[in-house]
Amino acid sequence: MVSAPVISVRDLGLTFPGKKGAEPIDVLRSINLEITTGEFVCIVGPSGCGKTTFLNIVTGFLRQSTGEVLVQGAPVKGPDPRRIFVFQENGVFPWLTVEQNIAFGIARCPSKEQREIVRRYVRMVGLTGFEKAYPRELSGGMRQRVEIARALAPDPEIIYMDEPFGALDFITRLKMRADLTRIWEKEKKTILFVTHDIEESVQLADRVVVLSPRPGSVRKQVKIDLPRPRDLDSPEYLELRDEIFHTIGMSLRVGAGEEMSAIFP
Ligand SMILES: Nc1ncnc2c1ncn2[C@@H]1O[C@H](COP(=O)(O)OP(=O)(O)OP(=O)(O)O)[C@@H](O)[C@H]1O
Ligand SMILES: [Mg+2]
Known part of the structure; x- marks a missing residue:
């Protein structure tokens, strides 16, 4: 049985009006995409291709010029607390403690339940x-963990993430990917995750959506049917990663005695 899409994007386009007589800017063009419940989808694409803009439209922070976005069958009209956005950095409130930050979205719960939820997510993200x-x-890295715990606490249906690990160092990023994978396997939330890091997308996603340069449109969708945690040395992993690099117009070459490097066309 194929489950119904939780998010349907149909023929979505966005054009920003040009400033002071300048040409209008086509940012997104004819995007079609369906995401099913519980799916982990990564959107990748070159810088400036419209990834953040796309997420802003899907979350209801920005209005599209053409097409429509349906979430659970209803057109998106604005931000909705049942769907949570995790930003790249500085999403946590500096004046609140870890537990107060996590409790922020569940203020209406009875306090006993609140304490239990906070304890559960503090433990889940390793901040005991x-x-x-x-x-x-x-x-x-710890601040990003707080942000993820805060996103999960209200039990949202969908979590949107825009380069949430972009500001972290390499080792911390690897660890955060492993942790997010473990949490997603436990919680089975629908996650729409934007990154410009192709390796990150193949490590995390069920499916990677590759956008073209601006105006962003879907160039290719690559299903990542690999068991988790992913073996980053396996030929299957490397093949999928390289397929995405090729789609974006880059190739990875390893010569004898050479370090692996990205070769730009
Ligand atoms: N409010 C706006 N008015 C005009 N142009 C805008 C506006 N917001 C974004 N843009 C343009 O839209 C394009 C896409 O921007 P966006 O931030 O969505 O790209 P991105 O793929 O998220 O890039 P990055 O990987 O660098 O985060 C850019 O060329 C940007 O200049
Ligand atoms: Mg962006």
Whole structure:
């Protein structure tokens, strides 16, 4: 049985009016995409191709010029608390402690239930012992964990993430990917995750949607049917990764005794 799409994007386009007589800017053109419940979808594409703009439209922060976005069958009219946005950085409130940040979206729950939810997510993201800490006392990776816990606490149907690990160092990013994978496997949320990091997309997603340069449109969709946690040395992983690199117009070459490097056309 094929489950119904939770998000349907149909013929979506966006043109920004040009400033002071300048030409209008076509940012997105004819995007069609369907995402099913519980699916982990990554959107990749070159810088400036419209990934953030796309997410802003799907979340209801920005209005499209053409086409439509349906979430659970209804057109998106504006932001909805049942769907949560995780930003690249500085999403947490600096004046609140870790546990207050996580409790932010569940203020209406009875306090006993609130405490239980906060405890559960503090544990899930590995921040036990830091409940009373303020964001300034945490590392960048720890702050992103707070943000993920805060996103999960209200039990949203969909989580949108825009380069959430972009500001972290390489090792922390790898760890965060592993943690997010583990959490997603447990919680089975629908995740729409934007990144410009192709490796990241193949490590995380069920499906990678590759956008073309601006005006962004769907150039290719690549199903990542690999068991998790993913073996980054397996030929299947490398093949899918390279397929996406090729689609974007880059090739990865490894010569004898050479370091692997991205070769731009
Ligand atoms: N409010 C706006 N008015 C005019 N042009 C805009 C506006 N917002 C974004 N753009 C343009 O739309 C294009 C897409 O921007 P967007 O931020 O969505 O790209 P992106 O794919 O997220 O890039 P990055 O990978 O660098 O984050 C850019 O060329 C940008 O200049
Ligand atoms: Mg962006």
